[in-house]
Amino acid sequence: MTNAALPTLPAAVEILDTTLRDGLQIEKTIVPTGSKIRLGRALAAAGLKHLEVGAFVNPKKVPQMADTAEVLAGLQPLEAEGVELYTLVFNRKGAQRAADAGARNVKLVISASEGHSKANSDSSIAQASERLLEAVDELRSHGIRYDIATAVSFYCPFDGVTDVDSLIEILRTFTTAGARGIGLADTVGNSNPGLVSRTTAAVLAEFPEHPVNLHLHDTYNFGMANVFAALILGITSFDAAMGGLGGCPFAPGAAGNIGTDDLVHLLHKEGIETGVDVEQLAAVRDPLSEAVGHGLTSSLSSIPAVPSAVVRGAA
């Protein structure tokens, strides 16, 4: 056993912070628009250059996301500073709303399993796909960039391990239709590193020209192990929500996203650059916790990181 066997990790990683979208979408408290905008600005001030700020979905079904256009408007000045703002879209109407709101980056979301598609959107994958392709027409006519993201990409609580060939077929439909990036979501957080590795490697092999982002949850304490497995494969883009907020309302047993704070902690310990200022990021924790009205679940929410003076090594 020599050091040659040690995995090589990327030098830098981009974090797409989804606090304002996945972090808030299942909260009982509907966080006011002004608070969301302040939180978004604070996340950007901490160095996060990619923020997912809402979803253009039915406001009656997901009232937490009803103000997505207003949140986007409030944060758009950050685009001049190089911050990219993302919103989710599931159909033509959502695409129209995104266009009206001046969105530049959209994530098209579809389930990779029939069971989750049915539970999440009461549709088959084919029906959901058809609606998304209508959204694509709309986005294209406005010159809006779009990524394709698949829920339950690795494992589905209803259908078990997600079939990789079906997943690739879904992704192919949308890369052919002009999607730029690919997002693979472990929506319920019940994937393990080996499974994440196998599926992600297969997707990377099929789509060498498309950046692949991973969206991981921490239901069973496997979140950081899944990140590590993905880093070994060269993945350089991860979703995360501050403090580990979040979860999927239409999937049983789902827990929070991997924490943006915990992810940054891991990446920095691995010597991987994120551009994030740890102290400014930590300062977002209290106002966020106050906004949702309860404590956060990331490990750094309860245990402070070892001070940097110690990290560097004492004499």
Next chain:
Amino acid sequence: MTNAALPTLPAAVEILDTTLRDGLQIEKTIVPTGSKIRLGRALAAAGLKHLEVGAFVNPKKVPQMADTAEVLAGLQPLEAEGVELYTLVFNRKGAQRAADAGARNVKLVISASEGHSKANSDSSIAQASERLLEAVDELRSHGIRYDIATAVSFYCPFDGVTDVDSLIEILRTFTTAGARGIGLADTVGNSNPGLVSRTTAAVLAEFPEHPVNLHLHDTYNFGMANVFAALILGITSFDAAMGGLGGCPFAPGAAGNIGTDDLVHLLHKEGIETGVDVEQLAAVRDPLSEAVGHGLTSSLSSIPAVPSAVVRGAA
């Protein structure tokens, strides 16, 4: 990127359950001897073949471990069923007590950093090493097998990253003195997968004939990532404590061990055999929680695993 890049993991892993030792040593409640013995039997009944059941340390300083000889006596009938019982020893007196108690397997423990050695035992590494070598004399004269385990093997909260050459020197002293296995502990749980990989790979290269066990804590949600990094290197022995109990009383910021339940969950998801019956293991959670008087912290303590029917995949 092809599947050839995917890491290969071991087919089977041995878990050394340290619930009765590391799990209980910092609990405020002193769990009665009878309860410890019942818990140990339940863990063995769940298929755990390696149990760390106590420490022969100063009962005034660590009253939770004062009954180690009695606990060992109560569990020794399990040895006929192939269960190996471990206890910790730090000096000649501890070795004598272990011998008197009929111990067959002992872990000699020493800090790998001067800062932790001072805090943990008010001694330099050289002084602690001298005491351990006296213990070795005693153990040898009784034909007791012993492993050498180093605390803060990767990272020390006082001294920072542990020097690998110093670590290897310490380990060499005891393998030369007849230690069979090597245990590397992330005592405070602030190691990251890359660090665990580098140090473990160096130790494996130096000691190809000695089985290497890893003892990991889950302070920053990195526990399972560290397990995965170690599995990639071929490590097949891990310590864990049921429900994620435990911590080090002499190290700031230490949180619980990785949960035996969470570890088994990860390993089984990876298709790695442990010999553990998941349902019988889960049945230990309630009596353990009752014995310590509070809830447990492993993820499975609060979120049930996906039922196996679903894990196998629906139609």
